[in-house]
Amino acid sequence: MILYHGSNVEIVEIDLQKSRPNKDFGRGFYLSADHDQALRMAQFKTKIEGGSPFVTEYEFDDTLLTNGDLKVKTFDAYTEEWAQFIFLNRNNREADQQHDFDIIYGPIANDYVGVQMAKYEEGDITLAELLENLKYMKGITFQYFFGTESAISKLRKL
Secondary structure, three states: OEEEEEEOOOOOOOOHHHOOOOOOOOOOEEEEOOHHHHHHHHHHHHHHHOOOOEEEEEEOOOOHHHHOOOOEEEOOOOOHHHHHHHHHHHOOOOOOOOOOOOEEEEEOOOHHHHHHHHHHHOOOOOHHHHHHHHHOOOOOOEEEEEOOHHHHOOOEEO
């Protein structure tokens, strides 16, 4: 499969140390199977940080998600487990990851989702209401998280 990473610079070599903490699935390298989504991310990063939009393409053997030696976690939808996992990672105050997965696949907590999550964190809605609000959201977008050197080694830049 082909995966895309959108940034404001060309990615010459993946360096997990440059990854930001407190992201959806923790500190790691994020990709999308949707080129347009990666391009939108690149454009967004460019507006915030300057530079030029750049989408880097990688080839990945997706059979490794089910029959390799990598530890993989999959969230197929917005679920209670997904929401709790996102909260854990976004609110992590420790230097270390809050999990030991090599690769995680699941929905992106975009701006709309972020608003709903903030309402939950502020106590304005319950977890059940959060999930109900997300249940019928259109345009759900998924992301791939590569969080270890072992996982990164399986990506081949095109």
